[in-house]
Amino acid sequence: MVEVVVTGIGAVTPLGIGASTLYERWAAGVCGIEDGEGRCREFTATEHLSVKDARRADRFTQFALVASIEALASAGWDEGLPYEATRIGSIVGTGIGGIGTIEANDLALFEGGPKHVSPLAVPLMMGNAAAAAVSMRHGLKGPCFGTVSACSSGADAIGMAIRAIRYGDAVAVVTGGAEAALTPLSRAAFGALDALSTSGVSRPFDARRDGFVMGEGAGVLVLENGDAARARGARILAVASGYGATADAHHVTAPAPSGEGAAAAIARSLEDAGAQPSDVVYVNAHGTSTPLNDRAETVALKTALGQHAAKVPISSTKSAIGHLLGAAGAVEAIATILALRAKLIPPTLGWAERDGDLDLDYVPDRARALELGDGQRPLAISNSFGFGGHNAVLCLEAR
């Protein structure tokens, strides 16, 4: 089977600009959440993009573009594409798309009538805008589309990229997820669902958790056919070795309490990677800090990993940046790769009180060294689940 490798990473998150900024600050215990939200406060679009590019993009697309510029540079692509353009894809997920653009234009429509709606409204709001912008920015002419599966959109995008490369549709794919939903409508809508934390604290798996804290940002990865990457002498960061996706077919917002869909996605991801549950040395959890997710995810991990679940360190990036919705899976895949490479697992910030049978090792307090046994692969899974019952799990191995 074709091996798919990760050669470039880029991120814009509430912890700052850059993939290494995300990882290093999280590992150091820094939390990017302020006033109950994970806003990318260090991000100013025109510091990275031309005025024209910035105003032709909703904030979610701006995040994706900036993360993609970093990812391509990190892959050594900044001097030019290493493959024929038609063989390089762009697959970028989002949960919602340009909701800030939708709200601004809806207000313009309400206040001024149809003639006040911007000609840029459609190109900015559409859910495929980030994938298209990344394609245009870098001249990528292979398969190009967005993925939409709520909070597993980013992981599903990466999964589709893995498949496109394995199948031969592309030699490389620039992939990930982006979201910018810190808007009045989005806050009110998630609030109406009773999904948001009222305390404004993201503390996944803790007994006091009371909902998720919304964040924003993007994560972008460069995936390449392993043989092609090695032939060009690329630095290989990781192998994207497995992807598993299932649906709960249970409820539009609540996870199946049995965690069976999530467990099946974990199992499928490991099978895809040719790995056993006992091979998993780290779990980057979906860990939203909602009462239902963290319970169902714990059950799913116990089902999928069996007795090994109690031995494997589990941490949630959302404890440091909140829930980036459609960007979460991509940002967390990047954090997972960097944790494996550094052999240092960042903590689940804020975890202090055990909640009954949520009794796994959630890596509280501080980062922990990852000890690998003889011949043990640095292999992790990154979980992403979404409203609608989506379960997407990536299996990643450091190189």
Place this chain on the structure above:
Amino acid sequence: MAEPAQIEKVITDSLISFGANAEDVNRDAELTALDIDSLDLAELSQIIEEQFGVELTSADVAEIHTVGDAIDIVVERA
């Protein structure tokens, strides 16, 4: 009735806000050289209609090649 100077200012400021280099924007500048495309012209048409009550059809816009062309058609009709 809008003054030509006011029309020129609104058009020039709009093009700069779309990302054109301020020092390159003059009457003779070709819109393509300023990287002004069809979406920018759609936005400009909307601004012109709102500010000066001049409605530009797509046929009108197709005849606009330079900054001066845009100013002249609005001055003529305002």
